[in-house]
Amino acid sequence: MQLIQGKLIADQIKEEIADEVKKLTEQGKKRPHLAAILVGHDGGSETYVAHKVKACEQVGFESTLIRFEENISENELLEKVRELNADKDVDGFIVQLPLPSHISENKVIETIDPSKDVDGFHPINLGRMVIGLPSYVSATPAGILELIRRYNIETAGKHCVVVGRSNIVGKPMSILLGQKTNPGNCTVTMCHSRTKDLASITLQADILIAALGSPEFVTQNMVKEGAVVIDVGTSRVASTETKSGFRLKGDVKFDEVSPKCSYITPVPGGVGPMTIVSLLKNTLLAAKGEVY
Ligand code: NAP
Numbered sequence: 001m002q003l004i005q006g007k008l009i010a011d012q013i014k015e016e017i018a019d020e021v022k023k024l025t026e027q028g029k030k031r032p033h034l035a036a037i038l039v040g041h042d043g044g045s046e047t048y049v050a051h052k053v054k055a056c057e058q059v060g061f062e063s064t065l066i067r068f069e070e071n072i073s074e075n076e077l078l079e080k081v082r083e084l085n086a087d088k089d090v091d092g093f094i095v096q097l098p099l100p101s102h103i104s105e106n107k108v109i110e111t112i113d114p115s116k117d118v119d120g121f122h123p124i125n126l127g128r129m130v131i132g133l134p135s136y137v138s139a140t141p142a143g144i145l146e147l148i149r150r151y152n153i154e155t156a157g158k159h160c161v162v163v164g165r166s167n168i169v170g171k172p173m174s175i176l177l178g179q180k181t182n183p184g185n186c187t188v189t190m191c192h193s194r195t196k197d198l199a200s201i202t203l204q205a206d207i208l209i210a211a212l213g214s215p216e217f218v219t220q221n222m223v224k225e226g227a228v229v230i231d232v233g234t235s236r237v238a239s240t241e242t243k244s245g246f247r248l249k250g251d252v253k254f255d256e257v258s259p260k261c262s263y264i265t266p267v268p269g270g271v272g273p274m275t276i277v278s279l280l281k282n283t284l285l286a287a288k289g290e291v292y
Contacts, residue, residue, distance in 0.1 A: 001259060001260075001262065001264060002151070002262065002264075003258075004264065004266075005266075006143075006147060006266075007268075007269040007273045009150050010273035011273075013146070013281070014055065014058055014059050014277060014280070017280050017281065018058070018059045018060055020284060021060040021284075022060065024288075030089075030287075031062045032061045032062070032091050032287035033061065033062040033064070033089055033091050033283075033287070034052070034056050034061055034064075034090075034092055034093065034094070034118065034279070034283045035063070035065075035084055035090045035094075036052055036053065036065050036066070036093065036095075037077070037084075037093065037094070037095045038065065038068070039068045039077065039096070039099055039100060039103070040068075040100060043236070044236060045096045045098075052094075052276055053065055055276045056283075061283060068080075071100075074102065074107065078107065078111050081108060081111045085111075085113040091116070091118075091283055092116045092117070092118030092136075092282060092283045094279070095109075097168075109121045109123075110122065110123065114136075114292070115292035117136055118279060118283050118286055119138065119139060119279065119282075120138040120172075120282065121138065121167070126167070129176070130175055132179065134290070134292075136285070136291060137172065138168050139275045139276070140168065140169045140173075140232060140271060140274075140275045140278070142278040142282075143271060143274025143275045143277065143278040144209065144232070144271060145176060146277075146278065147265070147270075148228075149183055153183070153228055153263060155177060155183040155207065156184075156185035156186075157185065157186075157187070158206035158207055159187050159188075159189070159204055159205055159206050159207070160186035160187070160206065160208075160209065161189045161191060161201055161207070161208050161209070162174045162189070162190045162191065162209045163212050164191075164192065164209075164210070164211035164212045164232070165190055165191075165192045166211065170190060170192075170211050175188075177207070186207065189204075193212075198222070199222045202218065202222040202223065205223075205224060205227055206227060206228065207228045207230070208228070208230070209230045210229070210230070210231050210233060210250070211232035211251070212233065212251055213233055213234075213235055213251065214235070215233065215235040215250070216249060216252065216254075217233075217252075217253075218231075218252040219256060220257050220259075223257050223260050223261070224260070227262065228262055228264075229252055229257060229261045229264045229265070230271065231250035231251055231254070231265050231271065232271050233251030233267065234248050234250070234268070235248070235249050235250075235251075236248060236249075237249045248267055248268050248272075249267065250267030250270075252267075254266065
């Protein structure tokens, strides 16, 4: 079994991005600028956004964090999005999800200028990705592809089973691995909460991607000997052993599943750090005008 060290790869990619930023500034160009909008005080969202801002600092990007209280109106938020669309200094921006229930996430996403949508959530970016045009690819699937690429994991002709069909992870992941590309050329099965006899399908997976958000759901009797297992899940589970009072748990029961795998990602330190560097990469592409 080989551990896929997402944190290590993410650190390497950050160095590569920092080198590119240095080259840009040496050419007299401005630093890439990522802005993030955070609404409310959800613990998970606070942590993710703090990590994103810190990662920007590490690679030499400019970053701006815009905070609103939970009770901001949908119109006020849309106004801010339009302001960022028009702000020439901002290359790309994200609106951290989830949003409070009185705000339509789809409306917010559709209001973001696709050329600044570095999360890759806008329907135009998703659509362009589906037909193979240059686009910002959603950060988590992009990070997983990069891990597969850097570990030289063979994908062509493999059966890939994706558990989860969210618009930000499961769906784009299924499409990307089924594309006529490398990595890609997989035969893909996408599963969800209405899938019957899930274990009989996951057992067929050469590559199993667990993105359902249910801690330690995937057990050893659901995994084929020699499979590649990518664990996207990051559930906060109460713990008396940490200062924060919680631990991050993946969707895979690591201790019992890992001995059966050819490759597996840990949680934390697997997919999570790659998601952040993919966002940085998209911001760099935006600053260089390489997608639009
Ligand atoms: P999500 O919106 O929470 O949706 C979960 C998906 O899993 C849904 O499609 C759901 O099916 C399916 N599902 C739930 N229970 C299931 C079950 N028992 N059997 C089969 N399918 C089941 O998904 P998400 O936003 O992609 O998040 C998934 C997990 O990944 C969460 O733990 C999240 O925190 C984590 N995540 C991590 C990163 C990272 O950077 N590491 C990034 C994004 C998300 P239905 O569609 O039928 O409801």
